[in-house]
Amino acid sequence: MKKTSTMVIVALALMVLAITAVSAYRGDYTEKGPNYSADRHELMEHAFDNNDYDAWETMMTEDGRHPRVVDVVTPENFDIFVQAHEAGERGDNAEAAELRAELGLGNGNGMHDGNGRGDREGGMGQGKGMKDGSGRGNR
Numbered sequence: 001m002k003k004t005s006t007m008v009i010v011a012l013a014l015m016v017l018a019i020t021a022v023s024a025y026r027g028d029y030t031e032k033g034p035n036y037s038a039d040r041h042e043l044m045e046h047a048f049d050n051n052d053y054d055a056w057e058t059m060m061t062e063d064g065r066h067p068r069v070v071d072v073v074t075p076e077n078f079d080i081f082v083q084a085h086e087a088g089e090r091g092d093n094a095e096a097a098e099l100r101a102e103l104g105l106g107n108g109n110g111m112h113d114g115n116g117r118g119d120r121e122g123g124m125g126q127g128k129g130m131k132d133g134s135g136r137g138n139r
Helices: 002-023 038-049 055-062 070-073 078-089 093-103
Strands: none
Touching: 038 055, 038 078, 055 070, 078 093
């Protein structure tokens, strides 16, 4: 009985560590994601610096991957994603989180309607509760 309890505790601890390691980088610009490499990082920075959605999207979907972020970030809102990236890099995590939530990338902290969709009527630019109707609030 004691051996089984110990094994269960060890298994649970390993699961917690694995989940923490995999999800730690999401939204945290100080953590490197599972697909990080110095070369890829340089190409990604180049895409951000040049506001090059196509280059970014190509890197995100290489090798047949299709992360959720590709469904959320579009050519029309890529500039907001770039702003979030820049805010995170300069350590302004509050602004980065706000911008990511605006895009629907709030990692559980963003606006959701309970159905896995952001709480927006009519798509980007029509955010509920946004005073100016821009989907970005009044900054």
